[in-house]
Amino acid sequence: xxxxxxxxxxxxxxxxxxxxxxxxxxxxxxxxxxxxxxxxxxxxxxxxxxxxxxxxxxxxxxxxxxxxxxxxxxxxxxxxxxxxxxxxxxxxxxxxxxxxxxxxxxxxxxxxxxxxxxxxxxxxxxxxxxxxxxxxxxxxxxxxxxxxxxxxxxxxxxxxxxxxxxxxxxxxxxxxxxxxxxxxxxxxxxxxxxxxxxxxxxxxxxxxxxxxxxxxxxxxxxxxxxxxxxxxxxxxxxxxxxxxxxxxxxxxxxxxxxxxxxxxxxxxxxxxxxxxxxxxxxxxxxxxxxxxxxxxxxxxxxxxxxxxxxxxxxxxxxxxxxxxxxxxxxxxxxxxxxxxxxxxxxxxxxxxxxxxxxxxxxxxxxxxxxxxxxxxxxxxxxxxxxxxxxxxxxxxxxxxxxxxxxxxxxxxxxxxxxxxxxxxxxxxxxxxxxxx
Numbered sequence: 001x002x003x004x005x006x007x008x009x010x011x012x013x014x015x016x017x018x019x020x021x022x023x024x025x026x027x028x029x030x031x032x033x034x035x036x037x038x039x040x041x042x043x044x045x046x047x048x049x050x051x052x053x054x055x056x057x058x059x060x061x062x063x064x065x066x067x068x069x070x071x072x073x074x075x076x077x078x079x080x081x082x083x084x085x086x087x088x089x090x091x092x093x094x095x096x097x098x099x100x101x102x103x104x105x106x107x108x109x110x111x112x113x114x115x116x117x118x119x120x121x122x123x124x125x126x127x128x129x130x131x132x133x134x135x136x137x138x139x140x141x142x143x144x145x146x147x148x149x150x151x152x153x154x155x156x157x158x159x160x161x162x163x164x165x166x167x168x169x170x171x172x173x174x175x176x177x178x179x180x181x182x183x184x185x186x187x188x189x190x191x192x193x194x195x196x197x198x199x200x201x202x203x204x205x206x207x208x209x210x211x212x213x214x215x216x217x218x219x220x221x222x223x224x225x226x227x228x229x230x231x232x233x234x235x236x237x238x239x240x241x242x243x244x245x246x247x248x249x250x251x252x253x254x255x256x257x258x259x260x261x262x263x264x265x266x267x268x269x270x271x272x273x274x275x276x277x278x279x280x281x282x283x284x285x286x287x288x289x290x291x292x293x294x295x296x297x298x299x300x301x302x303x304x305x306x307x308x309x310x311x312x313x314x315x316x317x318x319x320x321x322x323x324x325x326x327x328x329x330x331x332x333x334x335x336x337x338x339x340x341x342x343x344x345x346x347x348x349x350x351x352x353x354x355x356x357x358x359x360x361x362x363x364x365x366x367x368x369x370x371x372x373x374x375x376x377x378x379x380x381x382x383x384x385x386x387x388x389x390x391x392x393x394x395x396x397x398x399x400x401x402x403x404x405x406x407x408x409x410x411x412x413x414x415x416x417x418x419x420x421x422x423x424x425x426x427x428x429x430x431x432x433x434x435x436x
Contacts, residue, residue: 034091071171074109081102109167114128128193173189219268222251223248230286238346246414249338249339276311280335281304284303287341288303296355299359302358327373334365344357364422
């Protein structure tokens with residue numbers, strides 16, 4: 001209980017400092033103070049400070065027995081990872097050196113304690129060394145190649161989410177280290193570590209991809225997820241099939257934003273529509289069929305027709321409307337509709353309830369109820385550190401589901417998530433423009 005209290009105190013202290021400096025840095029007095037004390041508050045200096053704090057915390061935890069003090073110091077150092085970026089943006093102090101130094105200091109902050117916990121038996125030694133090799137390759141060899149190609153090596157979203165999860169994993173391992181005879185089922189550290197390795201690899205790969213291809217690649221990955229889900233559903237691996245569809249939704253979430261930010265190809269919109277129909281139409285419909293019941297095929301067709309209507313209306317009508325604000329959906333988006341069906345498939349045993357979920361999903365999709373776009377509206381109103389923390393929490397939650405193998409709980413998590421989206425999506429809806 002003492003360890004938990006220390007962790008909560010450390011997190012509140014760090015978050016409080018981040019919130020304060022995020023607000024104060026918008027005012028000229030603090031900006032002037034930063035410029036007059038660059039040795040202390042330059043973003044690169046902050047990187048050095050937080051790395052030094054992490055090393056002190058490492059020594060205190062593993063070699064001097066002052067674990068609680070070490071946790072407070074390390075947590076504060078992890079929070080400073082967001083502070084240097086805030087200072088760089090608000091005070092216009094970004095630099096090529098900082099672009100290279102920031103991820104290096106991240107690695108020097110979380111890799112040493114993770115290695116220490118690995119050799120204490122809390123996480124896999126093999127997995128942690130795989131992560132170390134990938135991180136070193138990305139930091140030195142990959143960035144050298146990017147410099148030769150005159151391409152930016154700045155951290156992308158994959159790398160930022162990975163860093164937050166790594167910081168969280170260190171704290172989680174410190175918590176496990178204080179618990180005697182913890183049930184194996186609650187140690188999800190290895191599952192989280194696998195997710196970190198995947199994110200670290202994706203972070204490197206996407207730095208070599210031309211920006212204009214980002215959207216098409218994400219749409220293709222979404223399509224592959226849909227096909228994979230169909231195969232897994234055929235083999236009666238429902239939970240895994242749903243996990244793959246959720247992965248496809250994450251790819252779908254960002255393909256539009258990447259197209260707007262970096263451009264795309266002529267085939268991009270068509271690829272996106274096909275991928276959406278497969279992942280959020282065919283895959284959930286096939287799951288309805290496989291779930292059983294004499295009328296399963298009928299409700300699967302109703303659901304499939306609803307998704308098709310929703311996608312066609314969006315392309316042929318909604319995109320051309322002048323009275324519909326940008327970032328607002330006319331009807332529930334098909335990914336959210338799919339979640340209603342997928343969650344129902346896991347939490348109910350009666351086919352009647354699943355069919356009811358399909359009908360509710362179709363009704364919401366073909367309706368004229370308006371919902372805010374999750375990526376273009378909702379995420380933009382969420383502070384970036386909170387957004388990345390939410391993504392990290394999602395990875396940890398899925399890891400816990402995989403470890404516990406509690407399919408019903410997974411279904412409730414899905415239904416709660418889509419319900420939360422519908423509530424927030426309605427609340428953040430932009431007022432409809434009056435026709436000219």
